[in-house]
Structures are given as structure tokens and as C-alpha cells.
Amino acid sequence: MEQGYLTLETGEVFEGVLIGANKESLGEVVFNTSMTGYQEIITDPSYAGQIITFCYPIIGNYGINALDDESISPALAGVVIGDLCETPSHYQSFQKFSDKLKQAGVPGIVNVDTRLLVKTIRSRGTVKGFISKKAEASFTKEEKAPLWVDQVSTKKVQFFKNNGPHVVLMDFGYKKSILTALLAENCAVTVVPYNTPFEKIKSLDPDGVLISNGPGDPMSLQKWFPEIKKISQNYPTLGICLGHQLIALAYGAKTEKLAYGHRGGNHPVKELMTGKVKITAQNHGYVVVDNSIDEKVFNVTYRNVNDKSIEGLTHKNYQIQTVQFHPEAHPGPSDTAYILTEFVSKIASVGETRYAIK
Numbered sequence: 634m635e636q637g638y639l640t641l642e643t644g645e646v647f648e649g650v651l652i653g654a655n656k657e658s659l660g661e662v663v664f665n666t667s668m669t670g671y672q673e674i675i676t677d678p679s680y681a682g683q684i685i686t687f688c689y690p691i692i693g694n695y696g697i698n699a700l701d702d703e704s705i706s707p708a709l710a711g712v713v714i715g716d717l718c719e720t721p722s723h724y725q726s727f728q729k730f731s732d733k734l735k736q737a738g739v740p741g742i743v744n745v746d747t748r749l750l751v752k753t754i755r756s757r758g759t760v761k762g763f764i765s766k767k768a769e770a771s772f773t774k775e776e777k778a779p780l781w782v783d784q785v786s787t788k789k790v791q792f793f794k795n796n797g798p799h800v801v802l803m804d805f806g807y808k809k810s811i812l813t814a815l816l817a818e819n820c821a822v823t824v825v826p827y828n829t830p831f832e833k834i835k836s837l838d839p840d841g842v843l844i845s846n847g848p849g850d851p852m853s854l855q856k857w858f859p860e861i862k863k864i865s866q867n868y869p870t871l872g873i874c875l876g877h878q879l880i881a882l883a884y885g886a887k888t889e890k891l892a893y894g895h896r897g898g899n900h901p902v903k904e905l906m907t908g909k910v911k912i913t914a915q916n917h918g919y920v921v922v923d924n925s926i927d928e929k930v931f932n933v934t935y936r937n938v939n940d941k942s943i944e945g946l947t948h949k950n951y952q953i954q955t956v957q958f959h960p961e962a963h964p965g966p967s968d969t970a971y972i973l974t975e976f977v978s979k980i981a982s983v984g985e986t987r988y989a990i991k
């Protein structure tokens with residue numbers, strides 16, 4: 634057990650014990666409030682480049698299983714934990730949390746005062762941090778953040794056969810649960826790289842397109858906004874999290890960074906049409922700016938109950954729906970699983986009446 638430190642760019646230093654990969658790591662320090670689901674969280678590609686602080690004090694108690702990974706290899710920069718349990722107990726567990734981290738090449742730091750760290754992030758806003766054996770770090774101003782999506786998106790097209798409607802899943806760093814949910818609805822799914830142009834998607838002849846979640850600042854993908862717009866004008870489209878932000882941006886709205894993001898399994902969201910509140914799973918640092926939405930183009934369908942931020946949109950003329958939260962959950966409640974089910978039944982019924990390709 635080796636002593637280590639998490640140094641924040643704002644100067645605070647947190648002491649702990651190093652676990653996982655034996656290396657230093659720099660990342661944006663964020664926190665997740667979920668009480669369970671650490672395996673899904675560390676394998677969610679949307680965390681690429683980030684150091685996740687777990688608010689829940691005990692992590693690792695039910696081990697790692699063969700089912701819950703949300704991607705093949707974790708993309709996060711590190712983890713910060715209060716109390717790590719190295720003697721897991723669960724019938725499906727085959728690995729300890731620290732071994733999973735080591736295998737994935739990700740460093741972590743445990744025995745950290747995570748309550749103080751989260752309070753610090755809440756007052757400072759999201760800050761960069763450095764995990765190291767030394768209590769010092771130098772933070773140089775990066776010219777440009779890496780294009781994280783490019784690092785997590787598939788490089789090749791993958792087909793999943795089925796006898797239901799055909800969905801093209803644009804992979805900006807999709808969570809496996811999105812694919813699983815579509816397959817469970819009998820959809821045939823074609824997973825394509827994030828930078829697949831409209832013409833290629835047209836050649837795949839989908840019934841609908843799903844623009845996935847993914848890491849980083851949505852504005853870093855500005856180059857692809859015209860393609861995203863064209864795709865969504867020609868096929869019924871569902872955007873989840875980053876997908877929601879990209880669609881809004883493609884139609885001229887703006888996004889901004891939240892002070893410290895929404896990451897957890899109990900974010901209340903109001904469905905404006907019914908007034909009903911759904912408890913949702915979330916993991917995002919950016920939001921669509923409220924007054925940047927053209928109300929002649931989009932209806933705001935959902936709002937966050939806590940900070941009133943935009944959580945969902947529908948287009949007034951095209952079959953486009955977007956959600957900032959995660960209807961596939963994993964981890965988190967499945968209150969909004971109907972969003973995926975309704976999308977699939979909509980594209981199944983569009984069938985022959987599908988609008989003409991422009």
C-alpha cells in the first residue's frame with residue numbers, strides 16, 4: 634500500500650492510498666452520487682478523461698461481475714474513493730474492484746476524505762486534478778482538449794441482426810445498455826462510428842437513428858453539426874445525453890458547462906406535458922442553454938426539478954426527440970425506459986409512410 638495524493642489545480646491536496654494502475658493521472662475531477670453501480674460507472678465511456686469521485690462511502694463491496702460493463706475498456710482517468718472493500722461478497726463477483734482498475738490501466742486513490750473533496754468541487758466548480766505519489770502537480774493550460782469521442786467510438790461498422798425495425802446507433806461512446814435495450818425491443822441495430830456522414834447512413838436504410846451519449850464538450854464536434862442536422866431531418870431520431878446536446882447545437886442552440894455537473898441515479902426530472910416527475914440516471918457536465926432554444930423549432934419536454942435546466946426536446950416538424958438524462962439507466966432507476974420503447978414503436982409504425990429522403 635503506497636501513500637498517494639490528489640492535487641487539485643486550485644491548490645487543495647487530498648491524501649490517500651494508491652490503488653489500480655501504477656501511474657500518474659491528470660483529469661477533470663467530477664463526482665457521482667449513485668449508491669450502487671460503480672462497475673457501470675467506471676466503464677461508461679462518457680467519463681473519458683475524468684477522475685470520478687464516488688460520494689457513496691463504500692465501493693467494491695459486491696465485486697465486479699461479467700455482466701455489468703458498459704464498454705470493453707474503461708476510458709476514465711482515475712477514481713477517488715472513501716472506503717474500498719477488498720473482500721467482495723456477491724454470487725456473480727469474480728474480481729475485486731482494485732484488480733479491475735489495474736487490468737484497465739486506471740489509477741485510483743482510496744481512504745480519501747471524499748465528503749470534503751465533494752464540498753470543495755461544489756464550491757470551486759469542476760477542477761482538474763492530478764493523482765500521484767507526490768503532493769505536487771503542475772497544471773499547464775492545454776491548447777485544446779483532446780477529442781475524447783474519437784478515442785472511444787468504434788472504428789468499424791457492426792451489425793446486430795433481428796426481425797424488428799432497423800436502428801442505426803451512432804457511436805459517440807455509447808453505453809452497452811442502449812444497444813441491449815434496442816435489441817430487447819427486437820430492433821436490428823447497426824452501430825456506426827460517430828463521424829459517419831449522412832450519405833453512408835442513407836445507404837444503410839435505417840428506420841430510425843439513435844445519437845448516443847459520449848464524453849467531452851459537445852462543441853468539440855462542431856464540424857459534424859451539418860451532418861447531424863441532415864440525418865435528423867431524414868430519419869426519426871432519438872438523441873441521448875451528448876446526442877441531445879448535439880442535436881440542439883445542430884439546430885442553432887447553445888450549450889454551456891454546469892458548475893459541477895449532474896452525475897447520479899436520483900435526479901428528478903419533470904415531464905412538462907403531464908407534470909409527472911421521473912427519477913433519472915444522469916452523467917453530464919454540459920447543458921443546452923435555455924434561452925438559446927428557438928421555440929418555433931423545438932418544444933421543451935422535460936426540465937430538471939432541482940435547477941430547472943432543459944432535460945428534453947422535441948422538434949415541431951421532424952420526428953426528433955432528445956433527452957439529457959439516460960433512459961437506459963444502468964446504473965439507476967428505469968422510470969424513463971419508456972422513451973426507448975416509444976421510439977421503437979414509433980419507427981416500427983412509420984414503416985412505409987416514412988418521409989421521403991431529401
Ligand SMILES: NC(=O)CC[C@H](N)C(=O)O
Nearest residue numbers: 846847874875917918919
Ligand atoms: N453522458 C453524456 O453523454 C455526457 C455528455 C457530455 N459529455 C457532457 O458531459 O455533458
